[in-house]
Amino acid sequence: TPHIAISVDMLDTGIDVPECVNLVFFKLVRSKTKFWQMIGRGTRLSPDLFGPGDDKAEFKVFDFCQNLEYFSQELAPAEGSGGAPLSEQIFLARLELIQAFDKIQAHRDERSEVAGVLREAIASMNENNFLVRPHLQLVEQFREGKAWESLTVGDLAALADRVAKLPAQLDPDHEEAKRFDMLLLNAQLGVLRSEPFERQRRKVMAIAGALEDQQTIPVIAAHLALIQDIQSDEWWVNVSYPMLEEVRKKLRALVHLIERSKKGVIYSDFTDEVGESIEIELPGTGGSVGSSEFVQFRKKAEHFLKENLGEAAVAKVRSGKPLGANDIDELQRILVAAGIGTDDTFAEASKRAGSFGLFIRSIVGLDRAAAKEAFAEFLDDKRYSKNQIEFVNLIINELTDRGVVDAQRIYEAPYVGVAPEGPESIFVEAELDRIFATIDQLRTAVT
Numbered sequence: 142t143p144h145i146a147i148s149v150d151m152l153d154t155g156i157d158v159p160e161c162v163n164l165v166f167f168k169l170v171r172s173k174t175k176f177w178q179m180i181g182r183g184t185r186l187s188p189d190l191f192g193p194g195d196d197k198a199e200f201k202v203f204d205f206c207q208n209l210e211y212f213s214q215e216l217a218p219a220e221g222s223g224g225a226p227l228s229e230q231i232f233l234a235r236l237e238l239i240q241a242f243d244k245i246q247a248h249r250d251e252r253s254e255v256a257g258v259l260r261e262a263i264a265s266m267n268e269n270n271f272l273v274r275p276h277l278q279l280v281e282q283f284r285e286g287k288a289w290e291s292l293t294v295g296d297l298a299a300l301a302d303r304v305a306k307l308p309a310q311l312d313p314d315h316e317e318a319k320r321f322d323m324l325l326l327n328a329q330l331g332v333l334r335s336e337p338f339e340r341q342r343r344k345v346m347a348i349a350g351a352l353e354d355q356q357t358i359p360v361i362a363a364h365l366a367l368i369q370d371i372q373s374d375e376w377w378v379n380v381s382y383p384m385l386e387e388v389r390k391k392l393r394a395l396v397h398l399i400e401r402s403k404k405g406v407i408y409s410d411f412t413d414e415v416g417e418s419i420e421i422e423l424p425g426t427g428g429s430v431g432s433s434e435f436v437q438f439r440k441k442a443e444h445f446l447k448e449n450l451g452e453a454a455v456a457k458v459r460s461g462k463p464l465g466a467n468d469i470d471e472l473q474r475i476l477v478a479a480g481i482g483t484d485d486t487f488a489e490a491s492k493r494a495g496s497f498g499l500f501i502r503s504i505v506g507l508d509r510a511a512a513k514e515a516f517a518e519f520l521d522d523k524r525y526s527k528n529q530i531e532f533v534n535l536i537i538n539e540l541t542d543r544g545v546v547d548a549q550r551i552y553e554a555p556y557v558g559v560a561p562e563g564p565e566s567i568f569v570e571a572e573l574d575r576i577f578a579t580i581d582q583l584r585t586a587v588t
Contacts, residue, residue, distance in 0.1 A: 159187035162197065166204040176212055210436070225306070227319050232305040234326040235259050236297055241333040243292070248333075248382060256289040259300075262309040276303045317397040321348070325389035329382050337448045345388065346372050347541075350509055351399045354534060358398055364391050373510045374456070435493075438486040443504045445479050450505060458544075461511040463586045464498045472501055498587030502544030507583065512540040515579050519572075528567050532559045536580070545584050548577055 146158070164183045170176045183200035190197040202209065225233070235255050242252040264284045266273050273280060279299055282288050288296075314322075324341055331338030349368045356362050370376045371388060419436075446455055454471040457464065476482045482490075487497060494500035519525055519533040535556055539546050550556070552563055560567045568576065 156182070157185050158182065159185040159197070160190060161185070162190070162200045164200065164202045166202065166206055166208050169206045170208045171211070173212065176208060213436075227316070227323065228309070229305050231319060231323055231326065232259065232262065233301055234323065234330065236301055236305070237330055238326065238333070239289075239292060240297060241330060245333065251382060251386065253289075257286075260284065260286060260289060262311060263304060265310040266307055267310055270308060273307050276307060279304055280307070315394075315397040317399075318393045321393045321396045322389060325385055325393075329385050332380060332382055332385065339447050339450065342377055346509060348392070348396060348399070350538075350541075352392065352395060355398060355400060361395055361398065364395070367391060374450070374459070374508055378451070435486060435489050438482055439490070439504075441481045442476060442490075445476065445481055446501065446505050449475070455501070455505055458498065458501050458587060459505050459508040459511065461507055461515060461583050461586055469497050472497065496588045499545060499584070502587045504544070506542055506544045507540040509537065509541045512537040512583075515583060516576075519576070526567070528559055532556060532564065532567060533576070535559065536576070540583065544587075546580050548580060551576075 144160075161183055164179070166179070170179065180202070183202065187197035189195065235258060238255050239252055239259075242248050242255075260283065263280055266280055268274070268277060268280070283300065283304065292300075324344055328338045328341040328345065330336070331341065349371045352361050352368050353365070353372070356365050356368075361368070367388065376384075449455060450459065452475060454468055454475060457468055458472070473482070473487055476487075490500040491497045494503055513520065516533050516537060520530055522530060525533075532551075536546055536551065539550070556564070564573055564576070
């Protein structure tokens with residue numbers, strides 16, 4: 142004793158070991174049936190397990206892959222089939238654009254352009270294709286430009302249900318270009334409908350950052366001004382459909398040039414350490430109310446803050462400028478006004494993150510332009526090598542996503558992929574001191 146069974150699927154379901162009192166989850170599970178089958182390995186009763194009359198009454202689950210958090214949420218019902226092909230999704234998104242144009246009675250030229258793209262796709266469809274033939278009447282109808290001048294609800298439904306899925310015979314595009322199209326189309330729909338599109342905005346900014354890192358490629362350098370503009374929050378303040386369409390047209394052919402990170406084999410000889418643990422309340426099984434309340438508070442705060450990055454106090458957190466007591470009060474006031482958080486949850490957030498400002502920064506991240514400005518010295522390719530600049534860009538990426546970088550993080554993955562022996566192997570001591578000082582300065586600004 143103790144007896145330990147390590148399972149790779151075979152022991153996850155259908156086996157009874159009543160004496161089992163500890164389950165360790167060390168893989169990602171997204172099947173609800175599989176998850177509860179795995180939990181079921183611990184629910185088997187075992188009389189007198191801990192002594193005469195002391196029966197097994199509970200068991201523990203140690204989860205290292207956030208499965209408990211996932212299944213403690215309200216899960217959306219499973220779809221009956223897989224997602225639609227990318228070409229179909231793009232066709233449907235353009236139909237939605239036309240519908241949005243018609244609703245607001247604006248952008249007539251842009252509407253005609255979108256309709257022309259769809260008409261061109263339909264015109265390329267092969268009449269002899271067995272998939273096209275059953276819908277030939279619709280295909281022939283919408284090959285004509287006049288059919289697009291005024292679309293009824295029935296027309297839109299027929300195009301979406303019957304024509305969007307048919308194969309077109311246009312010149313093939315890069316997969317990355319089509320995905321970029323879909324990203325921008327969704328952002329354009331958000332603008333036209335006055336709906337949030339923060340997720341798309343952040344993705345476009347990240348793509349622009351990756352393109353800027355390869356500005357030595359002439360076709361990328363030709364659009365460098367636009368690439369740099371869209372990485373700033375100011376560019377997005379009054380963004381319009383034509384602005385996003387310009388980005389889509391100019392950058393869609395460049396995204397496939399983004400260099401894929403090269404993965405190297407990393408050998409480690411350090412001792413494993415279990416980090417901070419939290420208790421997760423799984424519905425129907427009991428759990429820690431306080432922990433569950435904080436998890437829900439953080440989710441609500443994250444959703445609200447990311448939808449309201451334009452708030453002055455939130456923007457200041459992202460700017461890297463020092464926060465004062467009034468700024469913290471304003472952040473808390475904004476959350477309370479939105480029905481999110483109490484003094485207790487604010488105190489818990491401060492305790493867990495180190496300060497309330499750090500908690501907010503960990504959610505909204507640091508503005509990429511501010512992070513680049515802070516490390517501008519180290520991005521000069523005339524003074525620093527490719528490896529040194531790549532190392533600093535990793536710090537900038539983490540600051541953009543997580544808001545702060547702990548000093549010890551730069552001795553871990555992914556940084557060790559660039560500097561396997563630590564940053565001391567590629568920077569001199571004075572340079573490394575300035576990097577640490579900059580990281581600390583950005584952290585103390587919100588402490």
